[in-house]
Amino acid sequence: MASGTSRDVLGKGLRVLGRAIREQPRIFAVAVSGSVLFGLLVIASAYVVGAVVGDVVVPAVERGSVAGGALALAASALFGISVLRVVGIFGRRLGAGYMQYRLQAAYRRRVTRRYLDLPLAWHHRNSTGTLLSNANSDVEAAWYPIAPLPFAVGTLVMLVGAVASLFVTDWALALVGLAVFPALFALNVVYSRRMAPRQARAQRLRAEVSGIAHESFDGALVVKTMGRESQETARFAARAGDLRDALISVGRLRGVFDPMLETLPSLGTLAVLVVGAVRLRQGAITVTELVSVAFLFTVLAFPVRAIGWVLAELPRSVAGWERVSRVLDATGEMPYGDVTLDPARREPATLGFADVHFGYEPAEAHRPGAEVLGEVTFTVPAGKTVALVGPTGAGKSTIASLAVRLVDPDRGRVTLDGVDVRELTAASLAGTVALVAQVPFVFDDTVRANITLDRAGVGDDEVWAALRLAEADGFVAALPDGLDTMVGERGTSLSGGQRQRLTLARALAGRPRLLVLDDATSAVDPRVEAAILAGLRAPGDAGASILVVAYRRATIALADEVIYVEQGRVVARGTHPELLATVPGYADLVTAYEQAEQEREQNRTYDEVTPVPSGLEMEVDR
Ligand SMILES: Nc1ncnc2c1ncn2[C@@H]1O[C@H](COP(=O)(O)OP(=O)(O)OP(=O)(O)O)[C@@H](O)[C@H]1O
Numbered sequence: 001m002a003s004g005t006s007r008d009v010l011g012k013g014l015r016v017l018g019r020a021i022r023e024q025p026r027i028f029a030v031a032v033s034g035s036v037l038f039g040l041l042v043i044a045s046a047y048v049v050g051a052v053v054g055d056v057v058v059p060a061v062e063r064g065s066v067a068g069g070a071l072a073l074a075a076s077a078l079f080g081i082s083v084l085r086v087v088g089i090f091g092r093r094l095g096a097g098y099m100q101y102r103l104q105a106a107y108r109r110r111v112t113r114r115y116l117d118l119p120l121a122w123h124h125r126n127s128t129g130t131l132l133s134n135a136n137s138d139v140e141a142a143w144y145p146i147a148p149l150p151f152a153v154g155t156l157v158m159l160v161g162a163v164a165s166l167f168v169t170d171w172a173l174a175l176v177g178l179a180v181f182p183a184l185f186a187l188n189v190v191y192s193r194r195m196a197p198r199q200a201r202a203q204r205l206r207a208e209v210s211g212i213a214h215e216s217f218d219g220a221l222v223v224k225t226m227g228r229e230s231q232e233t234a235r236f237a238a239r240a241g242d243l244r245d246a247l248i249s250v251g252r253l254r255g256v257f258d259p260m261l262e263t264l265p266s267l268g269t270l271a272v273l274v275v276g277a278v279r280l281r282q283g284a285i286t287v288t289e290l291v292s293v294a295f296l297f298t299v300l301a302f303p304v305r306a307i308g309w310v311l312a313e314l315p316r317s318v319a320g321w322e323r324v325s326r327v328l329d330a331t332g333e334m335p336y337g338d339v340t341l342d343p344a345r346r347e348p349a350t351l352g353f354a355d356v357h358f359g360y361e362p363a364e365a366h367r368p369g370a371e372v373l374g375e376v377t378f379t380v381p382a383g384k385t386v387a388l389v390g391p392t393g394a395g396k397s398t399i400a401s402l403a404v405r406l407v408d409p410d411r412g413r414v415t416l417d418g419v420d421v422r423e424l425t426a427a428s429l430a431g432t433v434a435l436v437a438q439v440p441f442v443f444d445d446t447v448r449a450n451i452t453l454d455r456a457g458v459g460d461d462e463v464w465a466a467l468r469l470a471e472a473d474g475f476v477a478a479l480p481d482g483l484d485t486m487v488g489e490r491g492t493s494l495s496g497g498q499r500q501r502l503t504l505a506r507a508l509a510g511r512p513r514l515l516v517l518d519d520a521t522s523a524v525d526p527r528v529e530a531a532i533l534a535g536l537r538a539p540g541d542a543g544a545s546i547l548v549v550a551y552r553r554a555t556i557a558l559a560d561e562v563i564y565v566e567q568g569r570v571v572a573r574g575t576h577p578e579l580l581a582t583v584p585g586y587a588d589l590v591t592a593y594e595q596a597e598q599e600r601e602q603n604r605t606y607d608e609v610t611p612v613p614s615g616l617e618m619e620v621d622r
Pocket residue numbers: 124360361372390391392393394395396397398399438
């Protein structure tokens with residue numbers, strides 16, 4: 001934890017609070033006004049109670065009869081103060097709540113927006129669990145102290161007012177106040193300092209416990225099939241035990257300090273009564289004044305705790321804020337250019353790779369040999385289909401990512417219609433190219449929403465046309481609610497091949513001018529796969545150039561050109577028959593795949609594969 005010493009935490013925490021106030025100044029002003037109103041009324045109520053006792057009750061006891069007029073006046077004064085106090089509490093609570101939840105919502109939006117802006121390379125370094133906790137519990141933790149903050153600020157004003165009014169009343173009683181209030185304040189500070197490391201530890205363990213749980217549920221299939229249930233349970237139990245211990249230590253500290261914080265004001269009241277009795281006998285103060293001051297001490301005890309609440313939440317807030325700002329300040333986003341490709345142009349695009357080099361580590365940290373791609377040069381001419389073939393790990397998916405600008409090359413250029421993709425606007429890029437990824441991703445939504453993605457101009461006719469091209473219209477029509485069928489989280493209610501065809505239809509619905517298929521139909525029956533590709537190549541229909549990562553002979557044979565890659569280099573290019581005849585590695589690969597394919601087909605595994613949680617899919621294939 002980067003939080004450092006408690007002085008550091010206080011400084012950083014105050015800066016976080018300052019930021020919150022700067023972002024929501026008006027709501028904060030409302031909440032603080034409510035709180036200050038409340039504070040002043042607390043002081044006023046002490047004096048009214050004093051007056052009631054000194055000027056109504058005591059004379060009544062002495063005379064044996066109650067003065068009706070004075071009583072009515074006292075009652076209405078107390079009633080008026082109570083009503084105004086309700087207004088103050090209402091304003092403070094409402095303001096504090098608004099401020100806290102508005103900040104949470106705003107920062108949740110900013111964090112998730114940032115996730116989408118950050119490049120893929122950043123996402124590779126950060127786990128899903130971390131992203132979830134950044135957007136949820138870290139944002140919440142950062143703004144926790146906002147809830148008691150207006151109360152604490154109002155209390156500070158109230159304390160100053162109380163001490164001032166004490167001085168007006170009597171200097172001896174004021175000295176008691178000067179001893180007790182700072183002591184209360186100091187006790188709160190010591191309390192929160194002791195609390196800081198315990199809270200930070202608990203917050204960290206909370207994240208770890210949910211991280212382990214997340215992983216176990218996500219990997220439920222592996223855990224179950226490998227018989228790791230008891231080990232996983234033990235791993236979870238150990239961390240859950242640590243969290244329990246951390247929270248108990250928080251509770252123990254609270255158990256020590258809470259009574260002290262309760263007792264101190266009572267001791268103060270006692271001191272007031274003792275000193276006050278002496279001053280009363282000396283004739284320096286009246287009964288009214290003594291009762292007022294004693295009452296003031298009792299009612300002040302509670303609001304002073306608000307300062308402690310803010311201080312106690314600061315360490316957690318700083319820890320949360322640091323994790324949130326790590327996301328907001330992350331660099332490396334890929335700025336878009338301002339060149340647009342003519343949106344009216346619907347003919348296929350030309351994709352060019354010119355001497356492209358790429359490594360997943362940041363370019364400055366490149367070890368020799370960390371380069372995943374080197375000297376990659378090829379073209380997908382307008383309207384042509386180019387197949388990308390190579391052994392596993394050769395860099396095919398990396399080339400696909402570069403083609404749609406998920407990543408940028410370290411050296412060299414990727415071009416669309418001759419324009420470097422880095423110079424294109426986001427809209428131009430999204431409207432021109434579409435990637436169907438190796439691992440299909442399906443949203444927990446309807447079939448229709450999964451395909452349209454809310455894009456303009458994609459109506460039901462376009463959806464069905466895309467489904468037809470993806471050979472998916474048959475199974476979608478057979479679904480219980482057709483396009484309105486919900487497909488479950490990550491498409492769990494669909495087979496692997498159905499999911500692949502749905503994501504293909506999603507890409508086609510945008511009418512891309514370049515389609516990049518990364519092994520996108522591997523779980524589809526080979527005959528259907530060939531039919532899809534043939535359909536895409538049919539003249540005048542889809543009208544896209546195609547870069548397809550493929551293994552199957554039938555699919556490859558449909559390509560105009562084959563590019564064979566090994567270890568990040570283009571080793572050979574030509575037509576399928578040419579490569580079969582001249583490149584031994586290519587022939588071996590295609591033959592080996594074909595054999596595996598035949599075995600698979602005998603076992604009839606296509607499209608009936610039980611859906612597997614994502615992440616496993618890559619291992620299940622090949
Ligand atoms: N996110 C990543 N971070 C670091 N290295 C990566 C990352 N993704 C891929 N690599 C590495 O880059 C190389 C090329 O990977 P790539 O996924 O492009 O291969 P591929 O040809 O698509 O393989 P497959 O046929 O198995 O899909 C591999 O050595 C791989 O280990």
